[in-house]
Amino acid sequence: MGRVNKPLSAAEKRQMKQLLEDIRKRMIEEKKSTRGVTQRVVAEGDVLRKAEAIVRKMQYVTPYVLANKMEVGIGLAKRILRDLETKGVVKLYSKNRRVQVYVPAESFDKLVKPGAYSYTVEEM
Numbered sequence: 001m002g003r004v005n006k007p008l009s010a011a012e013k014r015q016m017k018q019l020l021e022d023i024r025k026r027m028i029e030e031k032k033s034t035r036g037v038t039q040r041v042v043a044e045g046d047v048l049r050k051a052e053a054i055v056r057k058m059q060y061v062t063p064y065v066l067a068n069k070m071e072v073g074i075g076l077a078k079r080i081l082r083d084l085e086t087k088g089v090v091k092l093y094s095k096n097r098r099v100q101v102y103v104p105a106e107s108f109d110k111l112v113k114p115g116a117y118s119y120t121v122e123e124m
Contacts (some may be wrong), residue, residue: 008075047070047080048080048083048084049067049089050070051070051080051081051084052068052084052087052089054069054070054101055084055089055090055104056104056106058088058104059091059103059107060101060102060103061081061101061102061103062091062100062101063077063078063081063099064077064079064099064104066080078100081100081102084102084103085097088105089104089105090102090103090104090105091103091104091105091108093108093111
């Protein structure tokens with residue numbers, strides 16, 4: 001037959017509860033510290049250069065596509081694309097409330113007819 005465990009005293013229960021709470025707090029603090037690091041990655045020039053090389057080879061780019069290619073988050077990919085647009089590497093081709101479609105600046109003139117409306121960074 002199975003062995004019956006001994007009951008825990010109130011002091012042992014309190015000690016275990018405090019230990020679990022401390023571990024949970026440490027895990028939350030670690031998650032918060034890693035969040036801040038990913039947001040600062042955009043400032044690094046090598047990330048933008050890598051993104052620029054990837055974008056120039058593609059016909060169109062969305063934040064999701066760039067996030068998958070560079071293995072970063074979608075929010076970071078959106079910031080990278082906005083930075084590349086201000087540098088003139090890509091241009092915003094189409095936009096709705098869910099997704100933005102960018103194309104390389106070289107192929108933008110082929111896709112858009114003269115006089116057609118296009119978005120700018122300020123309108124976003």
